[in-house]
Amino acid sequence: MATEAPPVLILASASPRRRALLRQLGVPHRARPADIDEQPLAGEAVADCVSRLARAKAEHVWIHEGRAAALPVLAADTAVVIDDRLLGKPANRADALRMLALLSGRSHRVLTAVALLDVGGLRMRLSDSTVRFRALAAEECARYWDTREPRDKAGGYAIQGFGAAFVSGLEGSYSGVMGLPLFEVAELLHSAGLPVWQECAA
Numbered sequence: 001m002a003t004e005a006p007p008v009l010i011l012a013s014a015s016p017r018r019r020a021l022l023r024q025l026g027v028p029h030r031a032r033p034a035d036i037d038e039q040p041l042a043g044e045a046v047a048d049c050v051s052r053l054a055r056a057k058a059e060h061v062w063i064h065e066g067r068a069a070a071l072p073v074l075a076a077d078t079a080v081v082i083d084d085r086l087l088g089k090p091a092n093r094a095d096a097l098r099m100l101a102l103l104s105g106r107s108h109r110v111l112t113a114v115a116l117l118d119v120g121g122l123r124m125r126l127s128d129s130t131v132r133f134r135a136l137a138a139e140e141c142a143r144y145w146d147t148r149e150p151r152d153k154a155g156g157y158a159i160q161g162f163g164a165a166f167v168s169g170l171e172g173s174y175s176g177v178m179g180l181p182l183f184e185v186a187e188l189l190h191s192a193g194l195p196v197w198q199e200c201a202a
Helices: 016-024 046-069 093-103 138-146 162-166 174-178 182-191
Strands: 009-011 029-031 073-082 085-087 107-118 121-133 167-171
Touching: 009 016, 009 046, 016 029, 016 174, 016 182, 046 073, 046 107, 046 121, 073 093, 085 093, 093 138, 107 174, 107 182, 121 174, 121 182, 138 162, 162 167, 174 182
Parallel strands: 009 029, 009 073
Antiparallel strands: 073 085, 073 107, 107 121, 121 167
């Protein structure tokens, strides 16, 4: 039985989706969530907000663990945007149904910023995708809430889950909409000298 490869970085997230995506690149890692205030600042542009939060998560985990462990820290932040409004995680059922009604039959943007921090400094990338929803009936939105899937998802849906049934089109990064754009992550890792597919080697 092969032994598990030692981690080459710390993922500043508690998200099982982000962990699964990083494993898809074959990058051995450990996870440590970043305890930061994720509220947007007044008048802050969405791209600036997700970039600031990804950087803050990376810095938090770097200070508390990464630097001492001599491991780079990878962090990400995702926002769903429609009509220049940022849709975070729904506070409750009514909030989720409001979000889904707003997204129904329309296109929206999903921005995910990724940050990699190590002794060489901070590197960042931004993924900007467009997702189109078909028209949604109020009854199916209510049933979707009952699946429990929307409760901790930005915009109130998960493209990789039951929410895929709502998506009629996507331009950009599927993994970015999920919360960790793998093309941009691979670029960051390459720039830091960290190869992908390490866990896939024989």
